[in-house]
Amino acid sequence: xxxxxxxxxxxxxxxxxxxxxxxxxxxxxxxxxxxxxxxxxxxxxxxxxxxxxxxxxxxxxxxxxxxxxxxxxxxxxxxxxxxxxxxxxxxxx
Numbered sequence: 827x828x829x830x831x832x833x834x835x836x837x838x839x840x841x842x843x844x845x846x847x848x849x850x851x852x853x854x855x856x857x858x859x860x861x862x863x864x865x866x867x868x869x870x871x872x873x874x875x876x877x878x879x880x881x882x883x884x885x886x887x888x889x890x891x892x893x894x895x896x897x898x899x900x901x902x903x904x905x906x907x908x909x910x911x912x913x914x915x916x917x918x919x
Contacts, residue, residue, distance in 0.1 A: 827874065830867030837864075865917050872909040876902050 841848045854860055880902050884890055889898040 827867070827870050830870065834864070834867060861917055865914050868913045868917075869910040872913060873902075873906040876906045876909065 837851060841851050855864070880889070880898050884895075884898070889895060
């Protein structure tokens with residue numbers, strides 16, 4: 827994930843440096859393989875964020891029981907899948 831975040835930050839820096847570099851990056855991102863890699867990095871970040879929020883809730887005492895833990899795990903997977911699909915749709919659209 828760290829390598830992916832560094833690549834995303836490099837892409838942000840490149841896109842903001844000039845109009846020409848923005849257009850070059852836009853052309854590069856039209857490649858389906860590159861788009862898939864970016865989607866993979868964003869998918870990992872989405873899952874990591876949702877799971878982190880679950881752990882913050884558990885630190886506050888919410889969902890610490892066995893049933894709560896199972897429900898929280900299912901909710902994390904469901905929300906992560908939803909966010910990953912939304913991100914994929916946004917990248918394709």
